[in-house]
Amino acid sequence: xxxxxxxxxxxxxxxxxxxxxxxxxxxxxxxxxxxxxxxxxxxxxxxxxxxxxxxxxxxxxxxxxxxxxxxxxxxxxxxxxxxxxxxxxxxxxxxxxxxxxxxxxxxxxxxxxxxxxxxxxxxxxxxxxxxxxxxxxxxxxxxxxxxxxxxxxxxxxxxxxxxxxxxxxxxxxxxxxxxxxxxxxxxxxxxxxxxxxxxxxxxxxxxxxxxxxxxxxxxxxxxxxxxxxxxxxxxxxxxxxxxxxxxxxxxxxxxxxxxxxxxxxxxxxxxxxxxxxxxxxxxxxxxxxxxxxxxxxxxxxxxxxxxxxxxxxxxxxxxxxxxxxxxxxxxxxxxxxxxxxxxxxxxxxxxxxxxxxxxxxxxxxxxxxxxxxxxxxxxxxxxxxxxxxxxxxxxxxxxxxxxxxxxxxxxxxxxxxxxxxxxxxxxxxxxxxxxxxxxxxxxxxxxxxxxxxxxxxxxxxxxxxxxxxxxxxxxxxxxxxxxxxxxxxxxxxxxxxxxxxxxxxxxxxxxxxxxxxxxxxxxxxxxxxxxxxxxxxxxxxxxxxxxxxxxxxxxxxxxxxxxxxxxxxxxxxxxxxxxxxxxxxxxxxxxxxxxxxxxxxxxxxxxxxxxxxxxxxxxxxxxxxxxxxxxxxxxxxxxxxxxxxxxxxxxxxx
Numbered sequence: 001x002x003x004x005x006x007x008x009x010x011x012x013x014x015x016x017x018x019x020x021x022x023x024x025x026x027x028x029x030x031x032x033x034x035x036x037x038x039x040x041x042x043x044x045x046x047x048x049x050x051x052x053x054x055x056x057x058x059x060x061x062x063x064x065x066x067x068x069x070x071x072x073x074x075x076x077x078x079x080x081x082x083x084x085x086x087x088x089x090x091x092x093x094x095x096x097x098x099x100x101x102x103x104x105x106x107x108x109x110x111x112x113x114x115x116x117x118x119x120x121x122x123x124x125x126x127x128x129x130x131x132x133x134x135x136x137x138x139x140x141x142x143x144x145x146x147x148x149x150x151x152x153x154x155x156x157x158x159x160x161x162x163x164x165x166x167x168x169x170x171x172x173x174x175x176x177x178x179x180x181x182x183x184x185x186x187x188x189x190x191x192x193x194x195x196x197x198x199x200x201x202x203x204x205x206x207x208x209x210x211x212x213x214x215x216x217x218x219x220x221x222x223x224x225x226x227x228x229x230x231x232x233x234x235x236x237x238x239x240x241x242x243x244x245x246x247x248x249x250x251x252x253x254x255x256x257x258x259x260x261x262x263x264x265x266x267x268x269x270x271x272x273x274x275x276x277x278x279x280x281x282x283x284x285x286x287x288x289x290x291x292x293x294x295x296x297x298x299x300x301x302x303x304x305x306x307x308x309x310x311x312x313x314x315x316x317x318x319x320x321x322x323x324x325x326x327x328x329x330x331x332x333x334x335x336x337x338x339x340x341x342x343x344x345x346x347x348x349x350x351x352x353x354x355x356x357x358x359x360x361x362x363x364x365x366x367x368x369x370x371x372x373x374x375x376x377x378x379x380x381x382x383x384x385x386x387x388x389x390x391x392x393x394x395x396x397x398x399x400x401x402x403x404x405x406x407x408x409x410x411x412x413x414x415x416x417x418x419x420x421x422x423x424x425x426x427x428x429x430x431x432x433x434x435x436x437x438x439x440x441x442x443x444x445x446x447x448x449x450x451x452x453x454x455x456x457x458x459x460x461x462x463x464x465x466x467x468x469x470x471x472x473x474x475x476x477x478x479x480x481x482x483x484x485x486x487x488x489x490x491x492x493x494x495x496x497x498x499x500x501x502x503x504x505x506x507x508x509x510x511x512x513x514x515x516x517x518x519x520x521x522x523x524x525x526x527x528x529x530x531x532x533x534x535x536x537x538x539x540x541x542x543x544x545x546x547x548x549x550x551x552x553x554x555x556x557x558x559x560x561x562x563x564x565x566x567x568x569x570x571x572x573x574x575x576x577x578x579x580x581x582x583x584x585x586x587x588x589x590x591x592x593x594x595x596x597x598x599x600x601x602x603x604x605x606x607x608x609x610x611x612x613x614x615x616x617x618x619x620x621x622x623x624x625x626x627x628x629x630x631x632x633x634x635x636x637x638x639x640x641x642x643x644x645x646x647x648x649x650x651x652x653x654x
Contacts, residue, residue: 007395007612007649020185020252024192027244031199032068034240038233039064068199076195083187087144087151088128090187090300094291096130096153101422101488107159113410114164114171115152116485118267120406122175122398123641123650125487125529127152131159134290138162138281141300142174144183146538147650148487148529161284162277169274170302172264172398179396179650180263181612182256186300189252193245193296200238206231242295246314249299253316261327267398271328272335278303278327279335282320395619395649402652409481409653417470418485420463424493425456427486428501429463434479434522435508437471447511456493457500477634479518480641481653483525490530498530506597515597517562518635521642524601528646538648541609545581545617548610551603552581552618555643557592558600559625562639567592573628577621604646615647 040055055061083089091098099108112129119126127142127150135155144150152174158167177183209231264274286303288294294306299316317323324332394402410418420426432451436444448459471478493501505526509519528534542548560574571591578590595603607618622643626636644651 007616020189020192020248023244023248023251024196027196027241027248028069028072030244031072031196031237031241032065034237035068035199035234036061036064038237071198071202072195074195075198076191079194080188080191083191086146086149086187087142087183090143090190090297091128091130091151091153094132094153094288094293094297095134096132099129099131102419110164111154111159111167111171114168116410117403117406118168118171118175118398119484120409120481121402121652122179122267122396123402123484123645123652124148124150124175124178125484127178128488128491130154131156132288132290135288136284137286137288138277138284138303139286139288139305140170140174140302141186141297142177142183143187143300144178145187146184146534147178147648148645149491149534150178150183155286155288157284157286158277161280165268165270165273166277166280168268169264169270170277172267173260173274173302175267175398176260176263177256180256180259182260185252189249189299190296193248196241196245196248197238198241199234200241203231203234203236203238207235243314245295246298246316249316250314253299254318257317258323258326261323265327267403269400269403271331275324275327275331275335278320278324279332395616395644395651397652399652405653406481409478412474414470416466420466421482421486422489424489425460426463426467427489428457428493429460430467430482430486431490431501431505431522431526432459432508433464433467433471434483435505435519437468447508450507450511451504452500454500457497457504475634476638477653480638483522487529490526493530495532502526502530509597517558517639520558520595520597520600521639523597524604524646525642527601528604538608540611542606543611543614545610545614548606549581551606552621553578553590553593554595554599554603555607555618556621556625558595559622559639559643560592562636563626563628573625576628577624580617580621604643608647610647615649618647619644619649 036056037052039060040052043055043060050058056065099112101112103109103112108129108131111131115129116126124147127144130151130153132153132155136157137155138158138161140152140154140158142150142152152171154170158170162170177186261274261278265271268274281303286301286305287307288297288301288305291297298305301317303320304315304317318326321332324335421430432448436447439447444464448461451457451459471482490498490501502523506523509515509523545552556574556577560570560577564570564573571589574592575589582590584590607615610618622640623632626632626640632640641651641653
């Protein structure tokens, strides 16, 4: 059976959306009642004979309630629309700077290498990276609606003060949020909080307006005083909204943070990495000081982003001490001891906020407990067959083997090749090279002649010549990781350029009048991540297999053909794989169906709308087709990874 942890966590994240809606509606009802109470007290002289519950059903009450609900809804919808771009919009909102893929800054290169290793090891496209240059505290977050459109934002303090192992622990924590479906609910929570907090913002505006004199006359003093009183009341009610906002953040976030901490340890195999990062946050603080959106972002960040009262109740993160102890019992004591040995006078309470000496203490701590790990760095080799029984258990995980593979892979990439993948033109030419690189030179020229001229999207033989040797030397195993490295550059294409690229790729794939499995997979991959709806969250539409049975039949027909040598063998494999989803009489035994590129894309789109708990069976059925002989060859595994990617089920490399 496929790895239950990943799919259960995905389902839990979906259920959290329901919890979020319930808490939001509860907050809206209570805030509306509070505002109506203020309205009742203001107009009581006009309706002195009415008790509150009768006033609430009167025209005054209904209009007041309608206006409040309308304002909250409008505030949420406006912010929701503002965040339509997902992670990139959130990064711009907090003033983060996009890190140049070919950056020469050593700290930024360290971050990029860590993120690329983790992305390749986990089987997700490389996120776009941003840095908050003005933030000295240690913090980070990821944002986006889908793993393929994720961005990762780190503070300058995290880059400057964390060792590589500690930064890797933070990155592992954030990748857990990507894999577990937390990003989507976090971005939505920003929009909902904007509506809840709007009443308080209106109250503050009215209070400020009451002190502003538009003329030299004092005739409106009484009106201004009334305006100020209403504004003050709304401002007080706004604090009720802030309370509920923080409560919602805490309810949704705290357990997810502990799970992400545990996943980081699982990914990195180094508890002292993330433990050390948390310890330094205790010494330095991780508050975001340069953005007014710190409170909005609090639930998304690695550590608390803003100071608050009643932190035990309203904090979106568990206390630092608790997080470190849950990572590994006794780790906090060891970290304190190492700092004490190095600097006996140091303040050892993790709850201490940043002091002028914090940087010096952090440097001492970094020197004191920097973990040292040795790794085998043998050259990349063609992957050996993997036992079938382990295949379906890899979804949503990062194994030690996949980490080593990612490290070796990046080490073996020539600098020129890697740099090209960071550019739009180079990433585009990579897509073309993957399709025609195996053809004789004359055939390559003939197929490239089919593409229209374009400064970025047209054929560029000089770039193709730089890509071909590496693709040829590293073999088929390089194709998927190279695409993952190129995704940030491909995402920089505008919508029209994306459509042109997909059309060009389809034109090259169809040039020889036949479509290979890889060509099908590549076109589906690009369509999934680059088409107009790529950055949108995919809602659950199907909670049973019957409505998507035609899509399952198309997908398993493709996988059965990929895992067999003869038509009879393909039919047998297909019947075995489909038996978990349908029954038939012997005389009606199904056989494999012909699958076109469009049909595959439509099938994968439909299957991605299955409930997360229904996807493991689909992954298992596909795995059965390619593993019936007890082993999965690299080409078969590559196809499995590409199919899994379309179902938002990231699978690490072979």
